[in-house]
Amino acid sequence: MNWAVVTEMVLIETRSLCKTYQMGKVVVHALRDVSFQVEQSEFVVILGPSGSGKTTLLNLIGGMDIPTSGKIIFGGNEMTTKTEELVEHRRNNIGFIFQFLNLLPTLTAVENVELALELTGALTEDGKRDFSKKAIHQRALELMERVGLGDRVNHFPAELSGGEQQRVSIARALAKDPPLIVGDEPTGSLDFKTGVEVLKELLRLRKEEGRSVLLVTHNREIAKIADTVIELSDGRVREIKEGERRTPDELRW
Amino acid sequence: MPRRSLYKSVWRDISTHKMQFLGITIMIALGAGALGTFIPSYYNLSRTYDTTYENLGLADFRVTTVLQTEKIPVDKVDEIMQDLMTEYPIASYEYRVVYEMTALENTTEGINLIAIRAIGLNVTGGRHPTVNDLALFNGRWFVDSDRWNDSESFNEYVALADTKLATFHNLTPNSRINVLVEGDVNKTTEVRLIGDVGTAEYLWLAASWQDLMPSSRRFGLLFMPMSSMQHMLSWSNNEVNDVCVLMEPGTPISMRDQLMNEMEKRFASAGISIMPAIPREDEPSYAGLQLDLEGFVEMVVVFPAFILMIAIFSTYVTMSRLVAAQRQEVGITMALGYSRKDIYKKYLSYGLIVGAVGGIIGVIIGEIFTRWFINVYLGMLVVPFRYYGFYPDIIALNLVVSLTICLLGCYIPARSSAKLIPAVAMRDDPASVVMGRVTLVERAIKRITGYEPRVRTKIILRNLFRNRRRTISTIIGLMLSFVLICSTAGMDDSFGATMNAITVREGWNLQVQYIDFKMGNAVNEDINIINSWPEVDLAYRGITFSTVLTSNYTDSEIILQIRVQDPENAIHDFQFGSTGGEFNDTGIVITKGTAKQLRVGLGEKIIIMHPRFNITSLIPLRYSFQMVNSSVVVTGISQETTSLVCWMSYAMAEQLIGQGGLEANTIYIKLKDPSVDSINAVKQKVYLHIKSVRSALSPADISRDMGEYMETLRLFLLVLIGFSVALAGSIVLTTSIINVLERRREVATILTLGSSHRRVEISFFAENIVILVTAIILGIPMSFESLTEMAASFSNDFLEFVVAIGPTTIWISIAIIFVATVLVQWFFVRGFRRMDLAQETKRRTVG
Numbered sequence A: 001m002n003w004a005v006v007t008e009m010v011l012i013e014t015r016s017l018c019k020t021y022q023m024g025k026v027v028v029h030a031l032r033d034v035s036f037q038v039e040q041s042e043f044v045v046i047l048g049p050s051g052s053g054k055t056t057l058l059n060l061i062g063g064m065d066i067p068t069s070g071k072i073i074f075g076g077n078e079m080t081t082k083t084e085e086l087v088e089h090r091r092n093n094i095g096f097i098f099q100f101l102n103l104l105p106t107l108t109a110v111e112n113v114e115l116a117l118e119l120t121g122a123l124t125e126d127g128k129r130d131f132s133k134k135a136i137h138q139r140a141l142e143l144m145e146r147v148g149l150g151d152r153v154n155h156f157p158a159e160l161s162g163g164e165q166q167r168v169s170i171a172r173a174l175a176k177d178p179p180l181i182v183g184d185e186p187t188g189s190l191d192f193k194t195g196v197e198v199l200k201e202l203l204r205l206r207k208e209e210g211r212s213v214l215l216v217t218h219n220r221e222i223a224k225i226a227d228t229v230i231e232l233s234d235g236r237v238r239e240i241k242e243g244e245r246r247t248p249d250e251l252r253w
Numbered sequence B: 001m002p003r004r005s006l007y008k009s010v011w012r013d014i015s016t017h018k019m020q021f022l023g024i025t026i027m028i029a030l031g032a033g034a035l036g037t038f039i040p041s042y043y044n045l046s047r048t049y050d051t052t053y054e055n056l057g058l059a060d061f062r063v064t065t066v067l068q069t070e071k072i073p074v075d076k077v078d079e080i081m082q083d084l085m086t087e088y089p090i091a092s093y094e095y096r097v098v099y100e101m102t103a104l105e106n107t108t109e110g111i112n113l114i115a116i117r118a119i120g121l122n123v124t125g126g127r128h129p130t131v132n133d134l135a136l137f138n139g140r141w142f143v144d145s146d147r148w149n150d151s152e153s154f155n156e157y158v159a160l161a162d163t164k165l166a167t168f169h170n171l172t173p174n175s176r177i178n179v180l181v182e183g184d185v186n187k188t189t190e191v192r193l194i195g196d197v198g199t200a201e202y203l204w205l206a207a208s209w210q211d212l213m214p215s216s217r218r219f220g221l222l223f224m225p226m227s228s229m230q231h232m233l234s235w236s237n238n239e240v241n242d243v244c245v246l247m248e249p250g251t252p253i254s255m256r257d258q259l260m261n262e263m264e265k266r267f268a269s270a271g272i273s274i275m276p277a278i279p280r281e282d283e284p285s286y287a288g289l290q291l292d293l294e295g296f297v298e299m300v301v302v303f304p305a306f307i308l309m310i311a312i313f314s315t316y317v318t319m320s321r322l323v324a325a326q327r328q329e330v331g332i333t334m335a336l337g338y339s340r341k342d343i344y345k346k347y348l349s350y351g352l353i354v355g356a357v358g359g360i361i362g363v364i365i366g367e368i369f370t371r372w373f374i375n376v377y378l379g380m381l382v383v384p385f386r387y388y389g390f391y392p393d394i395i396a397l398n399l400v401v402s403l404t405i406c407l408l409g410c411y412i413p414a415r416s417s418a419k420l421i422p423a424v425a426m427r428d429d430p431a432s433v434v435m436g437r438v439t440l441v442e443r444a445i446k447r448i449t450g451y452e453p454r455v456r457t458k459i460i461l462r463n464l465f466r467n468r469r470r471t472i473s474t475i476i477g478l479m480l481s482f483v484l485i486c487s488t489a490g491m492d493d494s495f496g497a498t499m500n501a502i503t504v505r506e507g508w509n510l511q512v513q514y515i516d517f518k519m520g521n522a523v524n525e526d527i528n529i530i531n532s533w534p535e536v537d538l539a540y541r542g543i544t545f546s547t548v549l550t551s552n553y554t555d556s557e558i559i560l561q562i563r564v565q566d567p568e569n570a571i572h573d574f575q576f577g578s579t580g581g582e583f584n585d586t587g588i589v590i591t592k593g594t595a596k597q598l599r600v601g602l603g604e605k606i607i608i609m610h611p612r613f614n615i616t617s618l619i620p621l622r623y624s625f626q627m628v629n630s631s632v633v634v635t636g637i638s639q640e641t642t643s644l645v646c647w648m649s650y651a652m653a654e655q656l657i658g659q660g661g662l663e664a665n666t667i668y669i670k671l672k673d674p675s676v677d678s679i680n681a682v683k684q685k686v687y688l689h690i691k692s693v694r695s696a697l698s699p700a701d702i703s704r705d706m707g708e709y710m711e712t713l714r715l716f717l718l719v720l721i722g723f724s725v726a727l728a729g730s731i732v733l734t735t736s737i738i739n740v741l742e743r744r745r746e747v748a749t750i751l752t753l754g755s756s757h758r759r760v761e762i763s764f765f766a767e768n769i770v771i772l773v774t775a776i777i778l779g780i781p782m783s784f785e786s787l788t789e790m791a792a793s794f795s796n797d798f799l800e801f802v803v804a805i806g807p808t809t810i811w812i813s814i815a816i817i818f819v820a821t822v823l824v825q826w827f828f829v830r831g832f833r834r835m836d837l838a839q840e841t842k843r844r845t846v847g
C-alpha cells in the first residue's frame, strides 16, 4: 500500500495492543492495552522511562514484531500478523531510525542509503519511482547532503562518528519517502546542535511533505516540539496530551 | 528490482573475512581434490592396464608342463593348434621355453642369488611374439645374429631383462649376467644383455602364487631367443614347455574355457603331459594386479569419502557459523524492507562463490594430483603404455558436491535468521546470547575439592559452557583434524605391524627354496650338510606349492600356498585360540581368513586341488602328474592375518600326492643364534654348498620384500597424509579464527574494563588447552575406529591388515594439532593488541 493513496485522516490506530515476552517462567508485559491514534502529518512524541515499552511499541508499528494481542490499523487497513507479509509494510510505509546504530559495516555511508533506495526506487519530481543506478545514486547523494554529510559519503561506518552514523541512518530512513518516519531516540547520541538539526529535518518532513513522525525519547525537552505527546509507563498509556509545537531552536537541553 | 548494494556487501564481507573464507575454500577444495584425485586415478590405472594388456596381446590362457624339465614337441603343438584354429576364434598362439634358474651376483656382503625366469621366445627374423609381446624400454630388439646358431664360429647368449630387474641391479645394455642353469654356483653361463623391456604378462611382477611379491633384488625375468634357450638347456629345436594362446577380441569366456578343455584333451591324447590350462585370471601377476586394483576401488571410495565427509562437515560448520554471526545484519536488512528471498539470495551467493571457487580449485588439484600419482605409480610398476583420461562426469560431480555443501552451509543458517522477526534478529547475537550459568564442572570442582575456583578460572569454564554449540563444533573440528592425521599416519604403523605379523609366527630363521622339487634322497643329504654347520640348530624339510581350496558351502575359490611340514619339526607358532585345534597327520590347518571365506569350521571338510604322482615305469624311471581334487578335514584354524597359507603334514600330503612323490622344495633352518651376521653367514653357505637353490630368505627379508611392494600403497598413503594434514590445517585455521573473531567484542569489553592483554591471552590459551585435550581424548579412539575402517578397505583375500597406531604417531599427531592450534590462535589473539578498542566497542551498538 502506498501512502499517496491514503485518504483517511487517521494514519495509525492501535487498539488494545498487548505484547508479552516469555522469559523462562517469568512473563514480561512490555505493552498492556495500548490504544491511541496518529493522524496524517502529525508529529507524535512517545515519552517514557527506560523499560516502559517504547521500543516495543515502535517495533510493532514498524512491522518489526508481532503483537501478542490487539490490532494496529495502518492507513485504514488492519496490519497483518504474518511475518512474511510485513515485508511490504516495512518496505513501503516505514522509515525506521533505530535506537542503536545499525548500518551495514561493509557498505559505505552512501551505499547504506542506496541499499534502502534500491527497494523503492528514487522519487522523481513527477512522483514516479526511478530504479536506475544513476537516479538512485543521485538521490542518495542528495539525502547525504541534506543530513549534512555531503563530504563523508564514501566513509565506512567505522570511519564515522556516532552522530554521523545516526545521520546516515536518518538519510536511509528518508530514502524510501515513507508516509511514516519512526525514530527511536534518534538524537540520543547526538550533540545538541546536531540534534536540533535532525529535529528540524524531521519537522520539515512533516510540514513540507506531509509525513507523519513517531518519535521516541525520554527527553521531555524534545517532547515540546510535538503535536501530540503520548506518555508510556510500565507498558501502559499513562497520558495523551497536546504538544507545545515549539520550534527546535527554542529548545535547550 | 536491483539489489546491487546487497551484492556489493557480499564481496565486501568476503574480503573482510578473507581468512575464514579462504579456510573454507581450502577445505572444500581439498574434499573435491580428494574426490578428483582418487576416482580418476582408478579409472586411469584400470584403463592403463587394459591398454597394456591389449597392446602387448596378453595371453587369454597358457598351457604348460607340470615340471619345467618336461617337454612339448613343437610339431605336435602346431598340428593340434592348426586344427583347433579352424574351430575356435584363436587369434594367435606362441610356444615358448620357460625355465627357472638363478643368477649369481657378487655383492659386498658376499654372493647373492637372483631367481631368474628365463623365457625363450621365437624371434626369428627379429619378429615380435604375437602373444605376450614385450615393450622395449632401453637397448635394442633381437636380430637374427643374436640367436644361437651352430654354424657360427662365435656364439654368445644375449638377453633382454625386465626393466625392474635392470633398474634394481643397474644393468645396462652390454652388462653381463652369470646364470646358473644347473643350480651349481661353480658352473655359470654368461649372458649379455642387449636392453630391457616391460611386459604385460608380468605387469605385477609375481613369481608364483607362493611368491606373489618378490623384490627385484631376488627375482627377475630374462628373455632370450628360443634357439639360445634350447641350446643352453641342451634341448632340441623341437622342444618347448609352454604355449600361450590369444583369442579373437570379444570371445566369450565360455568359448575360451571350452577351448582350454579341448586343448587339454588333445595334448593328453597326443601323450603330452601338461598342467590344467591356466586362464589369465589365474595367473598370479594378472590376479595380483586385479586384487591391487580392487583394493584401490575400495580405497577410492573410502578415502575420498572420508576426506570429503570431513571437508563437508567442517565447511558446513564454519560456513554456518559465519553466516549465523551475521544475524543482526539480516535483521537490519529485513527492517529496511528486504524480503526473505532477498536475504537467501544474498547468502546463497556466498555459498555460490565459495563453492564454485573451492570446487574449481579442487578440480585443478585433482587433475594435478592424478597426473602425478599415476605417473609415479605406473613408474613403480613399469608400465609401458599409459592412459590418461578426461572425466567430465567426475568434474561435474565435484562441482555439484562443493556447491551443494556451500549453498546448504549458507542457506540453513540464513534461513534460521531470516525466519525470525526482525526485532529479534537484530537484538540477538547468536555468539553471545546464551545465558551465563554455573557449570557442572564448576560445581564438581567445588564439591570434590571443597574449594571455590577464582573468578578468573570461572570465566574460562563458563565461556566453554556458555556457547556449547561453539565449543562442541570447535572440539569436533579439532578432533577430526586429529583423527585425519593420526589415522592416516597410523596406516604406516599398520603396514609395519602387518608385515611383522606375516613372519612373526615363524620359528625358522632361514627359508631355503629349491628351484624345483628335489627328489629321492637329495633332500636328506642337503639337510645333513646343513645340520653339520655349527650355527645351525635344526633344519627340516618342507614343501610349498600353490593350490586351490574350495568348499561345499560357498562358490569361493582360494588360491593359496600350502606348506607341507612334519608336525614334530614344524616350529610355526599356531594360534588356535579358544576353538582348539591341532596340526597333525589327519587333515589341514587353515587360517581364520580362509575359514571365513570358505565358510568352514573346525572338523568340517574342504576340497583341495593337488597333483597326483604316478610312476609309470620304474626302470627307466618314468612318472607323470595329474591334478586332482580331494576332500580334507580341517583340524585347526589359526588366528593369523594372512589367508595366503595353509599347513598339512607330510603323512597327509603323501596320502594325497602318492607314495614316493615329492620329497621337498623347501628347507627351513633354525639357527642357534638368529643374529643378522649368523643368518648371512648361513645364507652364504647355502648358496655355495647346496645345489639348485632358488632363494634363501630370512623373515626380515620377506618383510622387506613385501615392504618394497607396499611402496605403491605407501605412495597412496603419502598423498592421503598430504590431504589430511592440509585439511586438518585448514580446519584448525578456520575454527580458531572464527573462535577468536566471534569474541572480539567481548574481549574489547574485557580490555576496556582494564584487564591486561596478557590475562586475556592466558585465558584464551587455557580455554584452548581444555578444548584441545578434550578433542584429543575423543580423537584417539576415533582414530582407531577410522583406521579400522580404512584397514578393512586395504585388506584383501590374502592379507588382513593389522590395525596399529604407534605411540610416536599419536604423539606426533598431538604435537601437530597442538602447535597448529596454539600458533594460529596466538597469531590472532596477538591481533587483540592492535585492536582499536574505541571502534570495537562502538560496534556493540548494533542491535
Ligand SMILES: Nc1ncnc2c1ncn2[C@@H]1O[C@H](COP(=O)(O)OP(=O)(O)OP(=O)(O)O)[C@@H](O)[C@H]1O
Pocket: A021, A022, A023, A028, A029, A030, A048, A049, A050, A051, A052, A053, A054, A055, A056, A057, A099, A218, B427
Ligand atoms: N526480547 C525481549 N525479551 C524479553 N523481554 C524483553 C524483550 N524486549 C524487551 N523486553 C522487556 O520489555 C520491556 C520493554 O522494553 P523496551 O525495549 O520496549 O523498553 P524501552 O521503553 O524502549 O526502554 P529504553 O528507553 O531503555 O530503550 C522491558 O522490561 C524489557 O526488559
Ligand SMILES: [Mg+2]
Pocket: A054, A055, A056, A099, A184
Ligand atoms: Mg528502547
